[in-house]
Amino acid sequence: MKLRALAGLLAVVLSAHALADVSLLNVSYDVMRDFYKDYNPAFQKAYKAKTGETVTIQQSHGGSSKQALSVANGLAADVITMNQASDIDLLATRGLIPANWASRLPNASVPFTSTTVFLVRKGNPHKVRDWNDLAKPGVQVIIPNPKTSGNGRYTYLAAWGAGLKQPGGSEAKARALVAGIFKNVPVLDGGGRAATTTFMQRQIGDVLVTFENEAELIAREFGRGSFEIVYPPLSVLAENPVAIVDKVVDKKGSRKQAEDYLRFLWSNEGQTIAAQNYLRPQDKAVAQKFDAQFPYVKTFTVQSVFGSWAAVNKKHFADGGVFDQIYSKH
Amino acid sequence: MLNLRHSVLPGFRLSFGITLFWLALIVLLPFAALVYSTVGMGWDGFAAAVGSPRVMASIRLSFATAGLSALINLVFGFLVAWVLVRYPFPGKRLVDALVDLPFALPTAVAGIALTTLYAPNGWIGQYLAPLGIKVAFTPLGIIVALTFIGLPFVVRTVQPVLEDLEKELEEAATCLGANRWDIFRRVIFPATLPALITGGTMAFARATGEYGSVIFIAGNIPMVSEIAPLIIVSKLDQFDQQGATAVALVMLGISFVFLLLINLIQWWAARRHGAR
Numbered sequence: 001m002k003l004r005a006l007a008g009l010l011a012v013v014l015s016a017h018a019l020a021d022v023s024l025l026n027v028s029y030d031v032m033r034d035f036y037k038d039y040n041p042a043f044q045k046a047y048k049a050k051t052g053e054t055v056t057i058q059q060s061h062g063g064s065s066k067q068a069l070s071v072a073n074g075l076a077a078d079v080i081t082m083n084q085a086s087d088i089d090l091l092a093t094r095g096l097i098p099a100n101w102a103s104r105l106p107n108a109s110v111p112f113t114s115t116t117v118f119l120v121r122k123g124n125p126h127k128v129r130d131w132n133d134l135a136k137p138g139v140q141v142i143i144p145n146p147k148t149s150g151n152g153r154y155t156y157l158a159a160w161g162a163g164l165k166q167p168g169g170s171e172a173k174a175r176a177l178v179a180g181i182f183k184n185v186p187v188l189d190g191g192g193r194a195a196t197t198t199f200m201q202r203q204i205g206d207v208l209v210t211f212e213n214e215a216e217l218i219a220r221e222f223g224r225g226s227f228e229i230v231y232p233p234l235s236v237l238a239e240n241p242v243a244i245v246d247k248v249v250d251k252k253g254s255r256k257q258a259e260d261y262l263r264f265l266w267s268n269e270g271q272t273i274a275a276q277n278y279l280r281p282q283d284k285a286v287a288q289k290f291d292a293q294f295p296y297v298k299t300f301t302v303q304s305v306f307g308s309w310a311a312v313n314k315k316h317f318a319d320g321g322v323f324d325q326i327y328s329k330h
Numbered sequence: 331m332l333n334l335r336h337s338v339l340p341g342f343r344l345s346f347g348i349t350l351f352w353l354a355l356i357v358l359l360p361f362a363a364l365v366y367s368t369v370g371m372g373w374d375g376f377a378a379a380v381g382s383p384r385v386m387a388s389i390r391l392s393f394a395t396a397g398l399s400a401l402i403n404l405v406f407g408f409l410v411a412w413v414l415v416r417y418p419f420p421g422k423r424l425v426d427a428l429v430d431l432p433f434a435l436p437t438a439v440a441g442i443a444l445t446t447l448y449a450p451n452g453w454i455g456q457y458l459a460p461l462g463i464k465v466a467f468t469p470l471g472i473i474v475a476l477t478f479i480g481l482p483f484v485v486r487t488v489q490p491v492l493e494d495l496e497k498e499l500e501e502a503a504t505c506l507g508a509n510r511w512d513i514f515r516r517v518i519f520p521a522t523l524p525a526l527i528t529g530g531t532m533a534f535a536r537a538t539g540e541y542g543s544v545i546f547i548a549g550n551i552p553m554v555s556e557i558a559p560l561i562i563v564s565k566l567d568q569f570d571q572q573g574a575t576a577v578a579l580v581m582l583g584i585s586f587v588f589l590l591l592i593n594l595i596q597w598w599a600a601r602r603h604g605a606r
Contacts, residue, residue: 065567072569090569145550147564187467188550190560202449204467319382319565319573327552328383 022257023056027077029064029150030193031214032240035277036081042273043264047257055257063191064150071245072096078249078258081242083150084302086309088243096247110239111265112279115297116158118230119199119208119215126206130232131162134207135180142205143185144195146316146323151192154302155209156182156323157312158236161305165234179326200226211238212294216278237299240279361582364575371572379573380580384552385561389577392558393584395469396537399476404530407484408522414485415492429485432478437542444475445547467549472557475543480533487529491522520599527596531589538585 028036040057047055060067060077068087071077072094082088085102088109092099102109120128126139134141146152159181163174187204189195192214199208200222210218215229242262249255264270271281275290287294306312316322368376379385414426432440448455448465455466465471495518503513541559549555558581565574 063567065569069566069569145564148560148567185551186549188552188556190545190550190563194546202445202466203451204449313568317568319379319385319570324382324384324552 021054021056022254023058024078024254024258024261025058025060025076026079026081026261027060027067027071027075028081029067029083030061030191031083031151031211031217032081033059033061034217035274035279038273038277039265039270042269043261046264046267046269047260053257055261057261063148065148076248076252077245078252078254079242079244079262081240083238083240084153084309085239085241086313087150088241089309091243091245096245097243098246101243102241104244105242105262106266107282108239109241109243110282111242111262111270112240112274112281114211114213114238114240114279115235115299116154116209116232116238117212117215117235117297118232119210119218119227120230121206122226122228124228124230128207128230131159131177131181131234132166134159134184134209135177136184139184139207140186140205141181141184142187142189142195142199142208143182144191145188149189149191149195151195151210151214152188153312153317154211154236154238156316157302157306158209158232158234160316161236161300162232162234164305165300175322175326178322182323182326212280213278231295231297234298234300237301239301364579364582367575368572368579371576375572376576379565379570379576384556385558385577387553388556388558388561389581389584391469391472391556392538392581393588395472395476395557396534396540399473399480399537400530400534402473402477403480403484403533404526407481407529407533408488408526410481411485411488411492415489430482432480433482437479437540438546440478441475441543441546444471444478444543448474448547466547467551467555469548469555471547471549472544472555475547476537476540479540479543480537483532483536484526484529487525487532488522491525492518495521523599524596527592527599531592531596534592535585535589538581 026036026040036057036059040059044055044057047053060070060075062070064083064087068080068082068090071080072090080088080091088097088101091097092101105111118128118134120126126133126136128134128139133139143155144152146156156178159178160174163169163177164171166173187195187198189198192210195208195210196214196218198204200218212229218227219229242265244255244258244262246255249258265274266282268283268286271283271286272289275281275286275293278293280294281287281290302309302312306315314321371379410429414422414429445452445466447453448458448471450456450459450464450466452466458465463470465474499517500513503517508516539559541557541563544557545560548557548560550560558577562574562577565571565577
C-alpha cells in the first residue's frame with residue numbers, strides 16, 4: 001500500500017518535472033568542450049525568451065568515434081555533434097537516424113568548419129611552408145594517430161590531397177608524400193590534445209599539424225611567443241557535422257527542443273560564438289566580421305577528393321589499408 | 331584431505347554454489363561475450379584481423395615488455411620486500427605505504443608523470459639523452475611504465491612469506507656450518523620461490539593488458555612501439571568490434587598458456603622444496 005503511494009508520488013513528481021523542464025543530452029567530441037560551454041547558456045537564454053521554456057543541456061565529451069559508438073550502443077543522446085561525417089553515418093547504419101540526415105540542416109548539417117594548419121617553432125628554423133617540407137629528412141612532425149583520431153585523419157587526407165593536386169601530382173606521388181611525412185613522425189599520439197602536449201610541453205618535434213581552432217587554443221594556453229602558425233597553400237576543409245538522433249527524441253518527445261538547439265548554431269549569435277572559438281563560421285556576414293582572424297586558405301572537402309568517408313576509411317584506414325601499408329614497409 | 335562434513339564452517343554446498351555463480355557472472359560471462367562476438371567473423375576474418383604484421387608485432391611487443399618488466403620486478407620487488415621485513419629504519423611505515431601507490435594511481439596519470447620524467451627534456455630524460463639513451467617513446471619506456479605498475483604485486487606477495495620465515499631455520503643452518511650465501515640459496519630462496527612466482531605472474535598478467543600508463547610513454551609507432559591493447563582500441567575506433575575481440579582473444583589465449591605453464595612450474599617448485 002505504502003509502496004503504491006510512493007510510486008504514485010514518484011510518477012507525479014517525474015511527470016511534473018518532465019512538463020516543466022526538458023533536458024537535452026549533446027554527445028560531442030573532446031575539443032568542442034570550450035565551444036559548447038559558451039554556446040549552451042546562449043541557447044538557453046534565447047530559447048527561454050522565445051518560448052518561456054527552460055531547457056537544461058547535458059554534455060558528454062570524449063573521442064569522436066568512441067562517442068558515436070556509445071550513442072549507437074544506446075546512450076540516449078538527443079543530438080550528436082562530431083568532427084567527421086562517418087561517425088554520424090554509423091548511427092544511420094544502425095537505424096537511429098535516416099540515411100539522408102545531412103540534408104536536414106543548412107550547409108549539409110555543418111554549422112562551422114576548420115582547417116588543418118602547421119605550428120612551427122618560433123622563427124620557423126626549418127622553413128616549413130608546404131606539405132612537401134614535412135617529408136624532408138631531419139624535420140620531425142607531430143601528428144596524432146589517424147586510426148584513433150579525427151584530427152590525424154584530416155591531416156593525413158590533407159597531405160594526400162596536396163600530393164594529388166600539386167603540379168604533376170598523382171596517386172603514387174600522394175602516397176609517397178604521405179609515407180614520407182609519417183616517416184618523420186617520432187610519436188603517434190592517440191588524439192589531438194595528446195599531440196599538442198607532446199609538441200608544446202615535451203618540446204618534441206619541429207612541426208605540429210593540427211586544426212586551426214586547436215592552434216588558437218594553444219596560443220591562449222601557452223602564449224604566442226614560442227611558436228608560429230603556418231598556413232599551407234592548400235589544406236583540407238574539416239567539417240563538423242551535427243544531427244538529431246531521431247530514435248531518442250521521438251521516444252523522449254524532445255524533437256522540437258533538439259531541432260531548435262541545432263538550428264540556433266546557424267543564428268547570428270551561434271555563428272559569432274563559433275568564430276570567437278576560432279571555428280570558421282558559415283554565415284557570410286559573421287565571417288566578414290572576423291575576417292582578420294581567419295587568413296585565406298585554399299581548401300578541398302573530403303567528399304570532393306575522396307568521394308565519401310566510407311571510401312576513405314575503406315581505402316586508407318581499414319586494416320591492411322594504405323596507412324598500414326606505409327608502416328609495414330619499415 | 332579435508333572432511334567436508336566436519337569442516338569448521340558449515341554450508342559447503344551453499345558457498346560452493348555462490349562461488350561458481352559469482353565466478354560465472356563476473357569472469358566467465360564477459361569472456362563468453364568476447365568469444366561470442368568473435369565467432370561471427372569466421373576463420374578467414376579472424377586470421378586477417380590477427381595475422382597482419384602490425385598486429386603480430388604489437389602482440390610480440392606486449393608480451394616481451396611485460397615479461398621483461400616482470401623479471402625486473404622479481405629482482406627489485408624481492409629486495410624491497412627483504413629490506414621492509416628485515417631492517418628496522420625510521421619512516422618504515424611510510425615506505426611500506428608507498429609500495430601500494432602504483433595501485434591507487436589512475437594509470438593514465440602514471441603514464442603522463444613518467445613521460446614528463448623521461449621525455450628528452452624531462453627531469454631524468456635530459457641527462458640520459460646526451461648518453462644516447464632514449465626512454466620515452468621507445469620500447470624501453472614501455473618497460474619502465476610496466477615495471478612501475480607491477481611492483482606492488484611482487485612486494486606484497488613475498489613480504490608475508492619472508493615475515494613468516496622462522497629465524498630458527500637460519501640459526502640452525504648457521505650452526506650446521508652454512509655461510510650466508512648457502513643460507514640464502516638453500517633456506518630462504520626455496521621458501522619464498524612460490525610467492526615470487528605468484529607475484530611475478532600477477533605482475534606479468536597485469537602488464538600484458540596495461541593500456542593507460544603505456545600509451546603516453548610508448549610513442550605508439552606501428553611495428554616499433556605500438557602495444558596490442560592500443561591495436562584493440564584503434565579497431566574499436568573504426569567500429570570493428572569483431573576485429574578488436576579477435577585480438578583480445580588471442581592475447582587472452584597466450585596469457586592463459588603462460589599462466590598455466592607458470593602454475594605448473596610453481597606446483598613443481600612447491601613439491602620439490604616441500605613448501606606448503
